[in-house]
Amino acid sequence: GQQVMQIPQYQHVQEGEDFTTYCNSSTTLSNIQWYKQRPGGHPVFLIQLVKSGEVKKQKRLTFQFGEAKKNSSLHITATQTTDVGTYFCAGEHSGGSNYKLTFGKGTLLTVNP
Amino acid sequence: DGGITQSPKYLFRKEGQNVTLSCEQNLNHDAMYWYRQDPGQGLRLIYYSQIVNDFQKGDIAEGYSVSREKKESFPLTVTSAQKNPTAFYLCASSRTGLSNQPQHFGDGTRLSIL
Numbered sequence: 223g224q225q226v227m228q229i230p231q232y233q234h235v236q237e238g239e240d241f242t243t244y245c246n247s248s249t250t251l252s253n254i255q256w257y258k259q260r261p262g263g264h265p266v267f268l269i270q271l272v273k274s275g276e277v278k279k280q281k282r283l284t285f286q287f288g289e290a291k292k293n294s295s296l297h298i299t300a301t302q303t304t305d306v307g308t309y310f311c312a313g314e315h316s317g318g319s320n321y322k323l324t325f326g327k328g329t330l331l332t333v334n335p
Numbered sequence: 336d337g338g339i340t341q342s343p344k345y346l347f348r349k350e351g352q353n354v355t356l357s358c359e360q361n362l363n364h365d366a367m368y369w370y371r372q373d374p375g376q377g378l379r380l381i382y383y384s385q386i387v388n389d390f391q392k393g394d395i396a397e398g399y400s401v402s403r404e405k406k407e408s409f410p411l412t413v414t415s416a417q418k419n420p421t422a423f424y425l426c427a428s429s430r431t432g433l434s435n436q437p438q439h440f441g442d443g444t445r446l447s448i449l
Contacts, residue, residue, distance in 0.1 A: 231375065253435050264425060265378070267437040310377060314434035321366075321385060321432045322393070327377035 224249060224315045228326030236334050241298040243329035245311035254287060254294045254313040255323065265310060268296075291316075303333050338362065341426050341441035347449050348413065348420060356411045356444045358426035364439070366432035367409035371395060372423040372443075381424075384409055385432030413446060421447050 227246045235241050245254065253272045257265035269278055271287035271294060278285045284297045294313075298305055308330045312323040339360045348354045360367065366385050370378040380393030384403040398417025403409050409428075413420045424444045429436035 228377075255437065257438075264440040264442050265427075265438075267439070270435065270437065272435065312378075321383065321391075321434055322380060323434050323438070325370075325378040327375060 224324055226251075226311060226313050226324050226326040228311055228329060230329055231327065232330045232332075234332045234334065235301050237303060238300050241301050241305070241331055243296050243309050243311075243331075245294045245313070245326050247292050247313060247315065250291045250316040251294075251313035252291075252316045254311055256285060256294075256296055257310045257312065258307050259310065259328070260307040263307075298331075301331070301333050303335050306331060306333050339426060339428055339439055339441035341424075341444050343444060344442065346444055346446045348446060349449050351415045353412055353414050354446070356413065356424055356426075356446070358409045358411065358441060360407055360409075360426075360428045360439075360441075362428055362430075362439060363406070364428035364430050365406070366429045366436070367403065368427040368429075368438065369393075369399070369401065369409070369411045370425045370427065372425055378425065381411065383432070 255270045256268040259265045269285050274291050275289045276287040282299045286295045308328040310328045312325040342357045368383045369381040379395050381399050382401045384390040387406045390401050390403050400412045426441045427438040429438045
């Protein structure tokens with residue numbers, strides 16, 4: 223089936239360092255969503271990107287959607303211990319059912335205070 | 336508070352037994368979803384329902400069954416045919432069934448085999 227590849231699987235940083243996670247698809251995505259799951263918690267919606275080349279910011283988080291709509295990234299500037307968790311991307315493949323999101327496997331971020 | 340309630344939080348299944356996981360939402364959302372989460376595997380879609388009295392198989396539906404008789408409820412049955420049921424199960428809902436809608440998740444049910 224169609225997949226969304228996400229890297230890295232794990233990332234450990236010192237507090238204050240930056241962090242980036244990447245999602246890639248072999249086919250064009252109609253949209254991409256990002257979720258955060260704290261340890262022991264459930265995924266929480268962060269943002270959705272729809273347009274080619276779109277960039278959105280939420281405080282220290284910057285989300286990008288590639289020009290070809292096949293890749294996306296989430297960048298966190300100056301990480302804090304509150305950023306700990308697993309970050310998932312989820313996309314809908316163009317020409318698909320319009321009703322299903324495919325989730326990446328997630329990037330687990332740990333932050334050393 | 337509006338939200339999604341999953342119960343129980345922990346569930347144990349004996350060999351050959353069917354178990355049912357509950358999912359209720361009071362968000363007045365049309366669409367509901369069941370995902371399975373295994374360590375390092377992300378979220379995999381089991382079943383989804385765009386509207387009451389209708390549901391579709393997801394990517395890993397074998398060994399599972401669902402019903403959607405009421406808008407607010409979407410129970411998942413893990414049957415004895417599911418040979419590896421140990422996992423974290425997440426229920427979600429969205430305002431409509433279109434994939435451009437944010438999904439809201441419950442707190443999950445952790446199922447283990449006795």
